[in-house]
């Protein structure tokens with residue numbers, strides 16, 4: 001049995017603190033979810049490609065959490081031209097996280113993608129994103145209420161998600177229909193190779209994916225599973241499964257080291 005908690009690399013986003021200091025940040029709810037619901041040690045992976053070497057990250061971490069983030073994956077990453085609708089970007093995060101996803105899958109390390117994270121997983125596997133899904137025919141607005149500051153309102157459950165019967169997410173959470181929060185403007189358009197649709201909203205928006213043939217937990221959700229991570233039974237089930245997969249990866253690594 002491994003004596004240390006598994007280490008989870010948590011993707012950092014570049015933000016400007018006090019308007020002028022460039023900072024790599026990860027929301028505390030993400031870090032708490034990793035520590036409390038998954039029982040792992042969270043460390044922030046900086047979106048700084050010159051300083052976050054993929055091989056070192058794979059040696060250090062037993063799994064990766066791809067967090068939500070306001071900045072969007074740059075459309076050139078999936079072969080589209082940049083438009084105003086694509087909003088703001090975080091090129092450093094794109095440059096670290098997108099190759100990290102393929103490398104972690106190759107190494108059999110678990111990945112959990114949340115909001116921007118599911119979008120990154122889809123792009124890393126060759127898929128595309130739509131910059132503003134509410135403009136697609138029949139789609140609803142999945143964005144948070146504008147100007148709202150109250151987190152109970154921002155993270156309120158907004159729409160049902162139908163999980164694929166017999167799919168991995170339905171199996172993990174023990175349900176085929178759940179209700180989720182919703183804070184995003186973009187969404188999965190063309191699914192990438194190996195991307196398995198695990199859940200859709202009633203308007204057809206992709207809400208959950210897994211990656212075919214992944215050796216361990218590789219799941220992305222479009223909602224914010226870090227909110228109420230321990231108390232919400234759906235969120236809790238996902239974090240526990242992610243933590244268990246990271247523990248398994250850590251134990252195998254320890255055994256390999258001892259052999």
Ligand SMILES: N[C@@H](CCC(=O)NCCCC(=O)O)C(=O)O
Nearest residue numbers: 068069070071115116184185186
């Ligand atoms: N930018 C993408 C992803 C949306 C997302 O992750 N929102 C959460 C941001 C929360 C935060 O700022 O930490 C999109 O708009 O679809």
